[in-house]
Amino acid sequence: MTVELKQVTAEQLPLVRQAILDIHVEVRHHDFGLNNAFNSRARFDERLTAYSSRPGWSAVMGYEDGRPVGFCFGVPLGVDTAWWSSMKEPLPEGFTAENGKRTVALNEIVVRKPWRGGGVAWQLHEAWLAQREEERVTLLVNPAAGNGAVQAVYEAWGYSKIGEQQPFPDSPVYASMIRPVRGQLS
Known part of the structure; x- marks a missing residue:
């Protein structure tokens, strides 16, 4: 299934x-x-506002016949990022050093039910990554989602689990994953 993809900036x-x-x-x-x-609408809107206020935030929207069917968005990790601060176990020295151009975080990727299972999430993901300049992309996934099926999808897309983190006191403990934006990580 192919959908129309539109890039979206913070503006x-x-x-x-x-x-x-x-x-x-x-x-x-x-x-x-x-x-x-x-997961309330208000809390999600707060996170969307926070993410989109950071330099480099971008999104991709998917449409079929003018109807929105899904989206993904993310933002580069800046020098002062707290992204890695909630890791359950420390990562190797230098792994978390960010400069605003090294790592981009995929904050959300969501597809409406009638369009799931047809490659729409992959299309959104790849269209979003095609516009990124960073070396690597990271994301968090609830390992219980779909009884592990969601994490398995990310693994099939080339992501590897590097640890676990809980970024908010009321959030799940997520698997922290990473992969190159393109090619291989250096």
């Missing part, structure tokens, strides 16, 4: 914010039953 976020929030609620709340405070 364009007001044009798609409502669609992102609606898709989040539909998928997280209705499809997956994640009706806790951490």
